[in-house]
Amino acid sequence: MTEARRSAKKASMREVLAEAAFQLFLERGFEETTVDDIVARAGVGRRSFFRYFPSKEDAVFPDHERCLADMTAFLAAAGGGDPVEVVCDGAKLVLRLYAANPEFSLQRYRLTREVPGLRTYELSVVRRYERTMAEYLRGRYEGAPDSALRAEVIAAAVVAAHNNALRSWLRSDGAGDPESAVDHALGLVRRAWAEADGVNGANGAAGGWAAGEDVVVVVASKEAPMWRVVQGIESALGKN
Amino acid sequence: MTEARRSAKKASMREVLAEAAFQLFLERGFEETTVDDIVARAGVGRRSFFRYFPSKEDAVFPDHERCLADMTAFLAAAGGGDPVEVVCDGAKLVLRLYAANPEFSLQRYRLTREVPGLRTYELSVVRRYERTMAEYLRGRYEGAPDSALRAEVIAAAVVAAHNNALRSWLRSDGAGDPESAVDHALGLVRRAWAEADGVNGANGAAGGWAAGEDVVVVVASKEAPMWRVVQGIESALGKN
Numbered sequence: 001m002t003e004a005r006r007s008a009k010k011a012s013m014r015e016v017l018a019e020a021a022f023q024l025f026l027e028r029g030f031e032e033t034t035v036d037d038i039v040a041r042a043g044v045g046r047r048s049f050f051r052y053f054p055s056k057e058d059a060v061f062p063d064h065e066r067c068l069a070d071m072t073a074f075l076a077a078a079g080g081g082d083p084v085e086v087v088c089d090g091a092k093l094v095l096r097l098y099a100a101n102p103e104f105s106l107q108r109y110r111l112t113r114e115v116p117g118l119r120t121y122e123l124s125v126v127r128r129y130e131r132t133m134a135e136y137l138r139g140r141y142e143g144a145p146d147s148a149l150r151a152e153v154i155a156a157a158v159v160a161a162h163n164n165a166l167r168s169w170l171r172s173d174g175a176g177d178p179e180s181a182v183d184h185a186l187g188l189v190r191r192a193w194a195e196a197d198g199v200n201g202a203n204g205a206a207g208g209w210a211a212g213e214d215v216v217v218v219v220a221s222k223e224a225p226m227w228r229v230v231q232g233i234e235s236a237l238g239k240n
Numbered sequence: 241m242t243e244a245r246r247s248a249k250k251a252s253m254r255e256v257l258a259e260a261a262f263q264l265f266l267e268r269g270f271e272e273t274t275v276d277d278i279v280a281r282a283g284v285g286r287r288s289f290f291r292y293f294p295s296k297e298d299a300v301f302p303d304h305e306r307c308l309a310d311m312t313a314f315l316a317a318a319g320g321g322d323p324v325e326v327v328c329d330g331a332k333l334v335l336r337l338y339a340a341n342p343e344f345s346l347q348r349y350r351l352t353r354e355v356p357g358l359r360t361y362e363l364s365v366v367r368r369y370e371r372t373m374a375e376y377l378r379g380r381y382e383g384a385p386d387s388a389l390r391a392e393v394i395a396a397a398v399v400a401a402h403n404n405a406l407r408s409w410l411r412s413d414g415a416g417d418p419e420s421a422v423d424h425a426l427g428l429v430r431r432a433w434a435e436a437d438g439v440n441g442a443n444g445a446a447g448g449w450a451a452g453e454d455v456v457v458v459v460a461s462k463e464a465p466m467w468r469v470v471q472g473i474e475s476a477l478g479k480n
Contacts, residue, residue: 123367
């Protein structure tokens with residue numbers, strides 16, 4: 001057997017096990033289903049299960065390992081570009097994993113709500129995504145003040161925004177377009193951190209000052225008269 | 241026995257059990273210590289343990305329930321004031337819990353690093369603090385667009401900043417002043433969200449525009465010549 005065929009066979013055995021496990025969890029409940037039940041349904045030996053999944057919990061989330069690897073690869077290949085944009089794009093790999101199979105995602109969401117052990121497992125998966133993004137950001141901010149702090153705070157904000165939109169979609173039984181909801185949610189983080197980093201003025205019109213300089217930020221209504229904006233700026237700069 | 245004396249007795253039994261448990265975890269390891277070992281060391285019956293702690297994990301973090309209750313009460317009593325400032329002050333209750341007993345906090349940190357089950361438990365505790373803060377913020381932002389999203393993102397950012405500073409302190413074996421480190425870390429979040437919310441210009445000098453208006457944000461070096469700042473503003477406002 002060639003290596004490619006062997007890994008195709010491995011993937012399908014993994015899928016068979018995950019599907020058998022999930023069907024049983026829905027039929028009998030998660031706690032009530034044993035690994036023996038799962039392997040009996042899948043028609044394989046007990047040891048096969050543990051070759052693919054360290055625990056029953058892992059079989060509920062069979063795709064996260066691959067998605068984590070995809071995210072790591074995506075970030076490693078990202079090169080330059082605004083670091084916050086890059087991690088927002090990376091986060092969307094997770095959304096697409098859920099959106100690619102709505103029926104499974106919705107059933108799993110309901111199952112996870114009912115089983116505390118699965119919620120805890122999910123927290124640790126989310127934490128691994130967060131760490132992957134923070135590690136990327138730490139590299140991008142290297143040498144800047146508070147690089148690790150900034151990386152961890154932005155990664156946490158990206159994950160929270162992503163999960164807010166994903167959860168709304170799951171809670172609404174898959175109504176609407178989850179990708180545009182996630183884009184909207186991530187926009188809040190992008191705006192907060194682009195502005196806080198001093199990278200952009202709105203419209204990019206006030207660009208040209210490097211991040212990390214001692215900066216002053218002025219917020220003004222678009223409808224404000226020009227004299228009032230200038231007065232605000234002068235006062236903030238201590239030049240009046 | 242009066243109610244007060246009864247609850248004082250209860251508290252001290254709880255402390256005796258937590259202390260016995262923690263000593264045994266350090267001596268023998270967490271996994272190797274049974275509840276029977278703990279009650280034998282504390283000199284009480286097995287059922288006493290479960291009256292105070294649902295699980296062995298809970299005995300490692302005996303103060304978080306109280307701290308969560310303190311945070312909830314603190315936020316409920318907070319009244320007005322900048323919502324982001326209020327949750328930052330709320331987060332500092334957790335820091336003070338750790339800083340009040342540095343030796344115990346440092347030993348527990350080392351124990352937690354070694355036991356995956358304790359790390360998972362810690363994640364779920366952290367999540368409860370995050371939810372408590374998000375719930376407060378959701379109430380404060382009620383009626384504003386994206387109130388739940390904003391609440392969850394800011395709560396996550398506050399928790400990440402707090403934990404970055406707390407972890408640095410724990411990792412450094414308790415060197416330096418953890419409270420000022422946490423203040424510094426939370427400052428990053430406060431600045432990002434105050435600015436993003438359009439509540440403040442730096443120094444408060446450009447205040448006077450209400451949050452939620454269509455705003456333009458201009459970031460400028462404090463050293464920039466005035467003409468250049470005005471040019472940036474005019475361009476951002478589309479007035480030149």
